[in-house]
Amino acid sequence: MSTVPELFGSQVFNETVMKARLPKDTFKALMKTRKEGQPLVSDVANVVANAMKDWAVEKGCTHYTHWFQPMTGITAEKHDSFIYPVDGEKVIMEFSGKELVKGEPDASSFPSGGLRATFEARGYTAWDPTSDAFIKDDTLCIPTAFCSYGGEALDKKTPLLRAMNALNKQAMRILRLFGNTTAQRVNTTVGPEQEYFLIDRELYLNRRDLVYTGRTLFGAEPPKGQEMEDHYFGVIKPRVKAFMKDLNEELWKLGILAKTEHNEVAPAQHELAPIFTGTNIAADHNQLTMEIMKKVAAKHGMACLLHEKPFDGVNGSGKHNNWSMATDTGVNLLDPGDSPRENAQFLLFLVAVLEAVDEHQDLLRISVASAGNDHRLGANEAPPAIISIFLGDELTAVLDSIEQGKHYAQKDKEVLTVGVDELPPLSKDATDRNRTSPFAFTGNRFEFRSLGSTVSIACPNMMLNTIVADVLEKYADRLEKAKDFTKELNVIIHDAYHDHKRIVFNGDGYTDEWIAEAKKRGLLNLPSTADALPYYTRPENVKLFEHHGVLAKDEVFSRRDIQLENYAKQLHIEALTMVDMIYKDILPAAGKYMKDLSEEVATKTSVCAGISAEFEKDTLKELSALSDSLYKETKTLQKAIAGEGKGSVQEQAEYARNALFTQMEKTRKVADQIEPKVGKTYWPYPTYGDLLFSVL
Structure with missing residues (x-):
């Protein structure tokens, strides 16, 4: 292995490579496109494409692909070779600017939600020059957006890029009002922590439920699970360490900034955390991370499980989305400053986030909605489905003081007057890290903890950027018209916290008391995906997205x-898999064991009439009754499956939740x-004990 600095980014066509391989004028033009959004002219694209091709070929590539993120939630790619025929029987390696900038994969089989007819095949990929091209599996991968023939976004990336621009526009208005003339752009940054099982x-291949659905549909609790709390941050096993x-x-x-790795709470569960990067880059990198995790695991004779709840009875997996706003000059806008003016600016951006989250609880809940995540949210291992914000006692006390117009007595420090231009210096760790909070302020960023482990982070961050941009626009409008900037700033901060402080909750989100309290506050409680998704198309939400040019x-x-279709389809697949496993494996295994027990009873009693064979007889009675019960529940499940596919997509999702999922739980x-x-040699699958403690 090379040294880490030599290895890092070695498969990426990054700025260092561009600077070395591109003419100065071309490099400058490309940087203006990347950093200022200026259009890329064809002459520049041609030079960049040729340099990119030469670099890739030198590293062993013969093909390129426009790498995109359709609404499947995973990535897609169509590979084309660099070869171009010349002189009849010869070829050269060629790659044009046109091929770099635009591709045309068949779009007919990707989900579009009715944006296009299934017979309309044409779709386009468009190069995202802000995200570096890279080499994967000896193929040059060019990150792109994906749209239909009519221009509608068919991917996760396009709306995210639009939302990033919307937030930049409004945040820059605020900075200019505060006298900042050096920053040219505000970017949102993200560091997504990724949990997974190995x-x-x-054993994985011997569980059809894991192969088909990503989670175990059956499994009795093992004698030992996570109750000893001995796996969390424990010594990493050699086989896992080699994988890591x-x-x-x-x-x-x-070029992915993988930083932290450790054992998580559940047996066989682990976590990887990167250093934060720009949001669209972080989205690309997280998609790559999930893909590479699976490939590397297979090389080590393991399977990487990314489902939110692969095992019942132990913690599931999430993805913590550490989100912040920063200028291109490196100033974190969610970091309290050293001067009164910097602190006033911090407070304004802080209450903007509070107001945005309170006003748009529904959109944040929607952004993490999935069949897998429904198993996890609020299950004493993840935040509840109720959206709230944790600020910590100190920051909450500061805002309370501002609202009440009182002095704030900082613990162990002198009494300070808290006004618009004044905020007591906050220590770097002014807040704890409340693991029960869906949206927690952790010093200089917000940690959105509700994301499921399989979700693309593009959608949650598109939502966050859009809703914060909307509030910042309102603030900027008021401040630009104000005769007295300081007075108006004071009113905005005061009123925003006063009107939206119901969203702030610093306590235990797992308790029944919080559910009751949240209801009193008027907060939304949307426990399932089927409950949440109808809010997506509320008129005020459609207006919000259209206004900021994020979604039509x-x-x-x-x-x-x-999302509704995916939810219903996922439960449909799970129900069919459950029926298949019961009829083909579980009932036959129980039947064979009962047959052998019956023969054992007959053998014993024929040898000696006084032998009771109590174990065999009792087990036979219990298994016979349970087998009959399982058969009846399975028949009921089959009837529920037969009743699917009627009504609107919303009605189908509700049916899947109310009929399919409910009956699946009873059957399981x-x-x-x-x-x-049932005796171990008869049971057809690896047990939970086998699966959770298989990697030594």
Whole structure:
């Protein structure tokens, strides 16, 4: 292995490579496109494409692909070679600016939510020059946006880029009002922590539920789970450590800032955390991270599970989205400053986030809605489905003082007057890290903790950027018209906190008391995906997205419908898999065991009439009753499956939740009672104990 600095970014066509390989004028023009959004002219694109091709070919590439993120939630790619015929039987390696900037994959089979007819095949990929091209599997990958023939966004990236521009526009207005003339752009930054499970690959392949659905549909609790709390931050097992070493190297080659790795709470569960980067880059990198995790795990004879709840009874996996705003000069706008003016600016951006989250709880809940995440949210291992903000006692006390017009007595420090231009210096760790809070302020950023482990971070960050941009626009309008800037600033900060402080909750989000309190405050409680998604297309939400140019009305409706369809489809697949496993494996296994028990009873009693065979007889009675019960529940599940596919996509999602999921839970409960009563050699699948403790 090379040294880490030599390895890092070695497979990326980054600014260092560009500067070395591009003519100065071309490099400057490309940087203006990347950093200022200026159009890229064809002559520049041609030079960049040729340099990119030469670099890739030198590294062994023969093909390139426009790498994009359709609304499947995963990535997609169509590979084309660099070859171009010359002189009849010869070829050269060629790559034009036109091929770099625009591609045309078949778009007909990607989900569009009604944006296009299924027979309309044409779709376009457009180069995102702000995200570096990279080499993966000996192919040059060019990050792109993806749109339809009519221009509608068919991907996750396009709305995210639009939302980033919307926030930049409004945040820059605020900075100019505060006299900042040096910053040219405000970017949002993200560091997404990624949780995952590692299990033995052979065991994984022997569980059709894991292969088909990503989670175990059956499984009795093992004698030992996570109750000893001995896995969290424990010594990393050699096999896992070897995986992590190779994973880091692969990620570092791609310029991904993999930083922290450790054991998580549940057995076989782990976490990877990167250093923050620009939001669209972070979205690209997280998609790559999930893909590479699976590939590296397979090389080590393991399977990487990214489902939010692969095992019942132990913690599931999430993805913590550490979000902030920063200028291109490196100033974090959510970091209290050293001067009164900097602190006033910090307070304004802080209350803007509070107001945005309170006004748009529904959109943040929608952004993390999925069938997998429904298993996890509020299950004493993840934040509840109710959106709230944790600020910590100190920052809350500061805002309370401002609202009440009182002095703020900072602990162990002198009494300070808190006004618009004055904020007591806050220590770097002025807040704890409340793991029950969906949206926690952790010093100089907000940690959105509700994301499921499989989700693309593009949607949650698109929502965040849009709603904060909307509030900042309102503030900027008021401040630009104000005769007295300081007075108006004071009123905005005071009123924003006063009107939206209901969203602030610093306590335990897992308690029933909080659910009751949240209801009193008027906060939304949307426990399932089917409950949340109808809010997507509320008129005020459509207006919000259209106003900021993030999503058109049809694009909003399409995303709602796609998520509803995916939810219903996921539960449909799970229900079919459950029926398949019961009939083909579980009932036959129980039947064979009962047959052998019956023969054992007959053998014993024939040898000696006084032998009771109590164990065999009792087990036979219990298994026979449970098998009959499982058969009945499975028949009921089959009837529920037969009733699918009627009504609107919303009605289908509600049916999947109310009929399918409810019956699946009942069916599983019986099957999990059968498992411990059947001899190990008869049971057709690896057990929870096998799966969770397989990687040593």
